[in-house]
Amino acid sequence: MSLTETSIQTSDAPMGRDDLARLVARDIAPGSFVNLGIGQPTLVSNYLTEEQNVTLHTENGMLGMGPAAEDDEIDGDLINAGKIPVTELPGASYFHHADSFAIMRGGHLDICVLGAFQVSATGDLANWHTGAPGAIPAVGGAMDLATGAKDVFVMMTLLTRDGASKIVESCTYPLTGVGCVTRVYTDKAVFLTGPDGVTVRETFGTTLEELQELVPVPLKAAPAAGRRDPGAP
Amino acid sequence: MSLTETSIQTSDAPMGRDDLARLVARDIAPGSFVNLGIGQPTLVSNYLTEEQNVTLHTENGMLGMGPAAEDDEIDGDLINAGKIPVTELPGASYFHHADSFAIMRGGHLDICVLGAFQVSATGDLANWHTGAPGAIPAVGGAMDLATGAKDVFVMMTLLTRDGASKIVESCTYPLTGVGCVTRVYTDKAVFLTGPDGVTVRETFGTTLEELQELVPVPLKAAPAAGRRDPGAP
Amino acid sequence: MLNFVDTVVDAVAGIKDGSTVMIGGFGNAGQPFELIDALLECGAKELTVVNNNAGQGDQGLALLIKEGRVKKMICSFPRQSDSWHFDAKYKAGEIELELVPQGNLAERIRAAGAGIGGFFTPTGYGTMLAEGKETRIIDGRGQVFETPIHADVALIKALRADGKGNLVYRKTARNFGPIMAAAAKHTIVQVAEIVPTGGLDPENVVTPGIYVNSIVKVAGSGNTAEKAA
């Protein structure tokens, strides 16, 4: 497929963080079991509908996690992976850490959504360590999520503050996992990654040609058609 | 230590199955966690006292197993490893099979008591398979118990029906575990087994010299003294 | 996706020839008799069955074996006083047996559910059940390399399910249920009772609903005492 066959979905403007979270939420199949990483991915929970019946997993030992706790709901024994007090939904369950990570590592989560420093053309993920001299490394559950979930979605801005593409031929930051990322949601486009390289599913306020100038790996257009309105609910 | 230093405990008569079970029960330290194998070892539970505070484990997922169930206590969901209905004591707990075997395999049981076809001088155990042509093998939890418990006690008659010693230089039956047996309780004597060979702790209605004629491995006498009355409670 | 189905026959209808099927239970406790009967009825064949035993008497798994539906048994204790159907097939060379120490069976099933590629264990070292297997000495102990046992389908029995598929069990009928539910691609559960979501205490859930695909209510199957009678 060549760049001229731009049968991809587009919208007129770049996606804001909340619009992007709404888009990710809409892409999650009904009944899915999902783990949302710390930071930007957590926003996705704001846009999951009750009808979607999505069950959220938190690595510190719970399925059926509810929204952040407020006021007198706050309970120090009920926190998420980011150590934020959360709530419990009906049908929740608690389990110990080995059982919790068995859920991740055993391939039982349908989707995890993570932030990233870099994603390679074949889906390698770098999101845990800058590798800078003197930096204290901390990995948490990132490698387990990246390796274990059936689908790994990344949410990030396409470009660094310096204007460099975070989608790269090969990650320069230390890897979190090899060939694990299946989709990358950015402010400028949604990319599908895998063994066959990078496909653009939709663009936001840019064209495939413009994207190709920013991203140093060959981009293919997805066969899908249609237009995405970033403001739609 | 030579055969002439017979500073071992003795009694006048061979031990019956129940007397031997009473002896094993008395040798179990207070507060121990114990697994009793199917068959003769099960008799031991009849002689454990309340003061001993021994907790029984059954491989099919329970700690705190009580005596065999009778009449309206019988519940098909509450059975032991021999599939006999049993009862639940206060302070019991249930768990799944992997957790149950983790208790055995992780070295958390103080003692397991097993039957045997043969025990070697260095504590190899053969108790699961005759190896006879056409015999259908069945191993159950025997290898896990033999390998996992801190102490493995064997209860058996010293001799086969044909008069051959079941304590042997090297097992001719297929092994259950290597170097795992620490004590062998028989009708004629109690033997301690281990890397240094076989020590006789006490004899029942026989002498060390007579035992040595029956058993084809060198026997040492234990330094302990005193007399054991098989009829004592 | 979780489905509540009306009959055991509907529950097992998707099981294909050649499947690997885990069946819960230890003795009669926890055996999903009604699901096994439905599997017999549905006709799937060339099955590899994972169960602690190889069928007893003239019911359940024993009948499946008698009818020639089982190509291979993976179990720890096939030979019992009333395992005549297995015994006959085995002696006739019509069924394959992979004999596994019970703790290795449980740990290998657990490994499949937990994404473990294999593990070393002292159980079986130096015995004929380790023949041909990789071994190494770790911390002075001989150990054997064992691999996960995955399955296409698990048939298990629990006491109670809620609307999210969370399960609790009853006494020693729990046994292989939780680890088989996690090890199989598709887990089918028969329960005595279905309660509304929120009806199980989250602290006491044994199998989270993420491991459950199909649930069917079977009246009176909560206590195998009734069944065994």
Added chain:
Amino acid sequence: MLNFVDTVVDAVAGIKDGSTVMIGGFGNAGQPFELIDALLECGAKELTVVNNNAGQGDQGLALLIKEGRVKKMICSFPRQSDSWHFDAKYKAGEIELELVPQGNLAERIRAAGAGIGGFFTPTGYGTMLAEGKETRIIDGRGQVFETPIHADVALIKALRADGKGNLVYRKTARNFGPIMAAAAKHTIVQVAEIVPTGGLDPENVVTPGIYVNSIVKVAGSGNTAEKAA
């Protein structure tokens, strides 16, 4: 042997210099703060500490690190906004760090309790955390060999114990408690409440008493919300 002790100081008195000590908790949830304070007071040094983090703020594990009692940390996430004591020691080269992906940490602790000599896992394959480790391809996936983490002592917090040492936990404060209890030679538990034997439902026990050695009641430690306030 199970002991009920009167004070947290008595509970930790036997911990020796050079011990490997597992400490439960994820963030503040499940952290046995009072036991850690007692460990600080008892003076044991040259410790290897296993915890998900490496101390936060000016309390608990962070103080133990500040006082130079910790030779080595085994953890998944040492760097936090308020991990300044660890950060300082690490940058000064005064503390050793073994960084372990959180799932490997949990599984290695579980392996120790379950008697597993080592296991292969895809987590970490192809990353710098697998450097120098044995790897192999299993079913087409790269996997890394990981070994059990044993400990001399575990310090954990549970909600409630009975007279047999059986434990239940509260919500996400359960986290590492059950697996650390099984992995340590000596497990010390602080609980908010001790109930008579028979006071816990056998179906709902999370940690069986076989894994517990010392229990101390710490008033008000059932809910870390109070503690964290």
